[in-house]
Amino acid sequence: MNVLNFVNAFFSDSAHWQGYDGIPARLGEHVRYTLEALALAAAIGLPVGLVTGHYGRGGNALSLVATAGRALPSFGLLVLMTTLLGFGMLPVMIPLVVLAVPPILVTTYEAMRSVDPSPVDAARGMGMHESRILFQVELPVALPLILSGLRSAAIQIVSTATIAAYVSLGGLGRYIVDGLYQRNYEKVVGGATLVAVLALVTLALFWAAARAAVSPGVRRS
């Protein structure tokens, strides 16, 4: 039996499309974890990246934090958090957020730093307030890079959110963990396929978001 047969068998089994362990339910849980973790990471990474990037200070401290964040293994962190905090949503969210903050923070900072300084100088010279310079002069130009940071964070969360299943939460990881436990490889492969598809959908969504939000003057098309 090859992988394609597994995939076919998994998706054609109507039992996999219903109930609390059905694909729609697991997919919904996975998307929810991803959105929550991404929102939290963005709420931390974006403002800090924007402000430090605008003022051009704190770049060193920032890359230190980012490196440290990247060095932490998500699974280890999950185990540690669960030991400390018990089972629940929080011990899962922490490693996902820790995973997602560095790419958001670092790319946002870099994106702001790479904005051409002369429009900023011109804006300041015409009496524009600093906050307006940040949001109306720098941000629109930095947006493509910032979105790419959010995109890689989102992809990483999508694939890493499978760990939630290890601490008895849902999501697509359920199929992988349970499948391995039950030696049901059809389930394992099906789960992994769903994760990959979700990652591709995420890519497509970010592509569409960039089309919609980035000015044609910045996109140059």
Added chain:
Amino acid sequence: MIRIDSVTKRYPDGTVAVDRLSLEIPDRSITVLVGPSGCGKTTTLRMINRMVEPSEGTILLDGEDIQRQPVTTLRRSMGYVIQNAGLFQHRTIVDNIATVPRMLGWGKQKARARAAELMERVGLDAALAKRYPYQLSGGQQQRVGVARALAADPPVLLMDEPFSAVDPVVRKGLQDELLRIQDELGKTIVFVTHDIDEAIKLGTMVAVMRTGGHLAQYAPPAELLSGPADAFVEDFLGGDRGIRRLSFFPSARLELTSDPVIPLDATAEQIAAPDAPYLLVTDADGRPLGWSAPRDLVAGDIRPERLLSHGRPFVPGTDSLRVALDCAVLSPTGWAVAVDTGGRVTGVVSQATIGEAIRSAHAAGRDDEKVAG
């Protein structure tokens, strides 16, 4: 009037960029700051809109210290144009120009209408309104920069090497455009350049600065050319300042002669009559066709294609002595052709006569200086 009063700028690293500079910038005229790289021109300009704060001294705008009003209010009363235009690449041309009016709370329609008006004023085709900056040439971008600075009709315009990144032909166009706009609007313009020719062309007053942020000389361009204050200024003006000074003398008083001017259908007597080595032949409308020695001309059979080129003519009312001299120098016969604005010949003038005019103009200039001194 902007009055810079004994201003010094010391940067945190100890560099003294401007050293006890005092300057009175007259209203409704172009004042040019010129000097070699690093002499403190940009620093001086940026102290006027407080992008740089002086270490010592004060700057007064209409008698009031610029420190006394909020910095954003001050900046909104001064248009600011920088070298690479600094356009907002995510905004269309019309929205770039409408930036300050929008900031001042104008409605979108009114601001855009104003922007469209300014595009016309700076010579930009209305079809460019919806484009983005990357779709414009460097010269067009620079025009947008000027339009954006003028959008809220500020009384003062600060310009930092606005035309230095474009090629010479485009630069000349932009300079002419600025002079025309200035004629119409009468702004108080402070203009920074390192190009002395640009300074002389544009400036009502020219401040020559030298490294270390010192003022070497502050004078109208003609005065600068006739009497450089010291060796540095003289050197900075370059080797041909005598010729360039001729730009400030009109050619209107040149004595023209129309004796050697004959029509295409001239008779043998008309060809023989003038006592001149060359004759200028004109067409039926009086436009110049070319030069010829009288002995090469046959009455009734003058062939325009056989004539020597008449070169570029000058217009006595509008062109300077420099242009007239240039025409004479470039003419194969050594005579310059004068035409009216319709291109019809009003007379010709020899290099010798132009030389006379130059000598008497210089003499008159010296007398003026004596009176002034």
